[in-house]
Amino acid sequence: MGLAERRKTLGYSQEKLAGLLGVDRTTVGRWESGRIEPQPPQRRGLAIALEVSLQELDALLTELRAAGQEATGQQSSDHPSAGDPDEMIRREFLRIITVSGALTALPVDEAEALTEGVLRGMPADFERMNSHLWQVYQLARSKGSVYPVIRDQLTTLNEALAASRGSSRPLLSAAADLLQMAGEVAFDGNRYTDAAASYSLAASVSKDAGTYDLWACALVRHAYVDMSEQRYRQAAQMLGAAERLAGRGDRDLSTRHWVASVQAEAYAGLGDLTACERALNQAEKVRDLTTEGTNGGWLRFDGTRLAEERGARYVQLGRLDLAEATLKTALAQTALASGQSYRRRGAVLTSLAAIGAKRRDPDQVLAYGREAVSLARASASGYVARRLQALCDEFGPLSRDHRVAELGAEIATLSTP
Structure with missing residues (x-):
């Protein structure tokens, strides 16, 4: 059948x-x-x-x-049309790689000699635009709404790369930054293939640009794709590479602390409480940075979300005694945060609902799960929807409660772009 x-x-x-x-x-x-x-x-x-x-x-x-x-003779007849947004952004990715590969082949002295005049002011302009786009992305309830702007920016950046005859590294850094943002939009929309492709391209371009922190962050984001499909061992390997790159980066940035925070999630997925707590403690050292360790764009880890991260890791590990108090503190923080993140609050609510499911407490599942569903609908966040769909796997005998069954039906109808 x-x-x-x-x-x-x-x-x-x-x-x-x-x-x-x-x-x-x-x-x-x-x-x-x-x-x-x-x-x-x-x-x-x-x-x-x-x-x-x-x-x-x-x-x-x-x-x-x-x-x-x-x-179809081994070929799909369902090719996107020339104007399809997904196909367009894939072509932009490939053009960036093609152009960047040609430019970085230039001798360093020749590239530097050609820098004056040709690229005067342009890299700074791209950096400022990317910074603005990251702010828009963070504040947008629907992350997909930023997608067309990213595509336009990629087109403009490609034109600048094609016209450049000088040092391409500043433009390549801007490209790697933008590709990570494109990956974030794809990942939030559950477009895993597109997300992985853009993170891989971001890593490749970062390598060409010689920017270790950007490179490490691209690998961290790629590891999230693996973890979303419970490939924790592969994610841990990817994060190990990111850790080594971050060690070669700027010590004033929080890159290595973010790597540690995400490593904690991979270790929790592998059931290793000791390694998980060790990584979380390493991530906590972000508070020791004496200078501004983030840029508000491709690197935003400042430790403010560590409470909810720690709580979510304890839920993964089945340590409900440690998880609930930590998550309630995190929930209060998301309520007070300026420009509250629907995605962030939805994730905390889902973790608290998961605790209720593990305790076989339908009232706790419903109290937190219903609010998380409302936030998922308001934000159209594929990330929150994905977390809620995983929550359904925890229902078990609670599914016989008609209220929990109704919640599960609501979750099943959530739109995942």
Whole structure:
């Protein structure tokens, strides 16, 4: 039985199933034809809607993939049009890599000799624009709304790189910065492939620019993609490389402390409490920095979120005794924070709901889970939606409570762009 047959057996039209999952009807049609596959977060909701296990769903998708390749001669007919935003940004990524590779091949003395006049003022302009875009990104409830501006900035930056005959390093640094922001938008929208691609490109361009802190931060962000799919060992390896790069970077920046904070999450995923706490304690040393350790853009780690990070790690490790008090302190901080982050507060609420699920306390699950769902809808944050979908896996026997079941149904319908 294929996806379409299973859907029809349950009495769903493509429109109805699409509405339940928060996707377009054409997306369901492409799934059923085997031309594309649902993203990992979408699979959980699709399995619930079709009343099959994840293993059964994977088997159906494998059959559809083979059928789709046979029907298209091993090539998908579902190519994006020339004006498709995703395809456009992919082309911009490739152009940056192509141009940057050619420019960095110039001898250093020749590049420096050509710097005067040709690049006068331009790198500083890009740096200022990127800084502004990061502020817009942080304040935006819907991170995807920043996407078109990033694409336009990439186009302008490509033109500057193509016209440059001088030292390309300042422009490459600006490109690496912008690529990390593009990756953040993709990651928040659950577009893992695009996020990983942009982080990889950011790392490559950072290497060409010789900026170790930017390079390390790109690897940290890439590690989040691995952890979102529970590949904690791979993430730990990536973070080990980031740690070594950060050690070669600017000691006045907080890069190495951010690396440690994210390493704590990987260690928690591996069930290593000792390593997790050691990494968290290393991250706490960010408070010892005597100068401004962040730039408000690609490096924003200042330690203000360590309470919620520590609490979330204790939840991962099953140490509920340590987690709840820490998370309640973090929740109070997000309520008082200027320009409150919906994504940040939603993550803390979800962690507190997870504690309730582990304690088999439906009232705690509902109190925190419902508010997190409201924030996920208000912000259209794929990150919060993804955290809530993972929460459903913790419900267990609580799913027999009709209120918890209703909450699970609401979570299943959250839109993940």
